[in-house]
Amino acid sequence: MGLMFKAFFSGLTRNFLDVFRGRNLWWHALMIGLTYVLVVSGVDWKYFEATREAFLQSISLPAAIIGFFAPIIIPVGMYIAAEIRKDTHLMQAAVAAGQAVILGSVVSSLYKAFTGRMQPEFYTHLSNVDISHVFQFGFLRHGIFWGWPSSHTTIAFAMSAVLIYIYRKNRFIVLAAGLYAVSIGLGVSVSIHWLSDFVAGAILGTLIGTVVGARALGNR
Numbered sequence: 001m002g003l004m005f006k007a008f009f010s011g012l013t014r015n016f017l018d019v020f021r022g023r024n025l026w027w028h029a030l031m032i033g034l035t036y037v038l039v040v041s042g043v044d045w046k047y048f049e050a051t052r053e054a055f056l057q058s059i060s061l062p063a064a065i066i067g068f069f070a071p072i073i074i075p076v077g078m079y080i081a082a083e084i085r086k087d088t089h090l091m092q093a094a095v096a097a098g099q100a101v102i103l104g105s106v107v108s109s110l111y112k113a114f115t116g117r118m119q120p121e122f123y124t125h126l127s128n129v130d131i132s133h134v135f136q137f138g139f140l141r142h143g144i145f146w147g148w149p150s151s152h153t154t155i156a157f158a159m160s161a162v163l164i165y166i167y168r169k170n171r172f173i174v175l176a177a178g179l180y181a182v183s184i185g186l187g188v189s190v191s192i193h194w195l196s197d198f199v200a201g202a203i204l205g206t207l208i209g210t211v212v213g214a215r216a217l218g219n220r
Contacts, residue, residue: 011215012099019213027207030202035148038196044132048120063187064163067152070180071101071159096162096216097190103208104158108151108201109144116142119192132194134194150193153201154208161209166216182204 018024036042054142078094081087116136160177167173179203189198 008095008099009017011095015099015208015215016103016106017104017211018215019208022195024211026208027203029205031149035196035200035205038194038199039133040129042132044194044196045172046074047189049196056190060187063184064152065193067156067175067184067188070157070184071104074159075101075116080130092216093166096212097159100158100162100209100212101155103212104155104205105151107208108149108204111149112142112144112147112151113140114138115145115148116140117140117148117194117197119146120142120194123186146192148194148197149200149204150185150188150197151187151201153181153193153198156181156184157202157205158208159205161206162213162216163209165210165213186210 010142021026075094075098076098078090081093082091114137118131118134118136127203135148160181163177164174185198185202187194193201
């Protein structure tokens with residue numbers, strides 16, 4: 001057990017560094033560039049105004065709740081099942097999913113700590129004040145709970161991407177993981193986050209999941 005946890009955290013450190021290494025930096029540049037375009041073009045604000053309706057708001061709360069608990073329940077459940085069944089492949093996938101969740105939370109929180117983006121007014125059906133462009137650059141000027149990129153989305157896409165990578169021949173897992181990630185991201189994009197927070201989180205999460213998945217299968 002001790003060796004497994006040592007390997008888990010050792011792999012976590014290597015994967016964290018790999019997320020910011022070499023060609024992977026282009027994916028960070030892409031999410032920053034797309035965010036800039038969505039903000040300055042006004043798309044973020046127009047999306048916010050277009051999604052202030054009751055039905056869309058009704059799906060946002062479940063997405064936030066599921067997006068918080070599922071990344072805890074799924075890797076832990078996989079780990080327990082792997083222990084019971086003595087399934088080394090499932091154990092490998094559980095460890096990778098856990099690493100992806102942790103990295104998704106850590107990396108997105110690091111970005112938030114330095115960008116300090118203001119969140120949309122969730123309880124305001126139609127605001128006349130466009131705050132989609134407000135970033136408070138610095139350190140912890142707006143905490144790490146709100147902001148850019150969306151942690152819910154980053155974590156959902158990171159966990160889903162690693163499962164898709166590992167189980168890419170299983171159509172059911174690929175479809176279920178993909179739908180889960182998109183539903184969480186879209187859900188929070190109509191409530192506590194801007195559209196660009198979702199887009200950036202999807203890119204960052206997919207990058208993290210791919211990095212973790214590749215190492216789990218020994219491709220790097």
